[in-house]
Amino acid sequence: MKVIHYSQEKETRIDNDTVKGVTGRVVIGKADGAPNFCMRVFELDAGGFTPKHQHDWEHEIFFHAGQGEVWQAGRWVPVRTGSVAFIPGNAEHQIRNSGEGKLTFVCLIPAGAPEM
């Protein structure tokens, strides 16, 4: 069994043309012996966003803190603390921070997809 605070995990910082102000952590994954799915925690700075993209695996997302928007079928849908998003495989998606503080969310993917 593993019990940690997410902030204790090694962070990966991503900041380029298509991804802005993103800090990601794999908090439960293959290295922990998780056989079926992987938990990551992402923090987006104010003004930050993930890439607009699609892939054949799904996301199950829980929004832990902050305010944001999810790109869904051609429009931005607002999310906040306690929102949940299911993004099926092959659906175009993007997440952006629309608030003044950090947007923090938990994003799970099936085993086999790239963990970070």
Added chain:
Amino acid sequence: MKVIHYSQEKETRIDNDTVKGVTGRVVIGKADGAPNFCMRVFELDAGGFTPKHQHDWEHEIFFHAGQGEVWQAGRWVPVRTGSVAFIPGNAEHQIRNSGEGKLTFVCLIPAGAPEM
């Protein structure tokens, strides 16, 4: 794609000799077309606890709000907002609320395990 607040999902209330003060919701599951794993959100009232039990599937847990403890290998380990727990298959486990407010956590299980 599905975007909701977790509180909008149908709740199941569990209160008996082995489970006390628990409200559970399946927020992403088979009914949504999730193929590989299932997200549930649980709220434990002050003094509430989940059953002490074990089963052959794993849990990946993110603690969203409140203060609690996880039974791990014969002792109680404290958790708080932002804690993460990986409970492998066949590990005995229990979660209890040790705070004065609600303890809210997100708990994921693989497809095939009972969703609630």
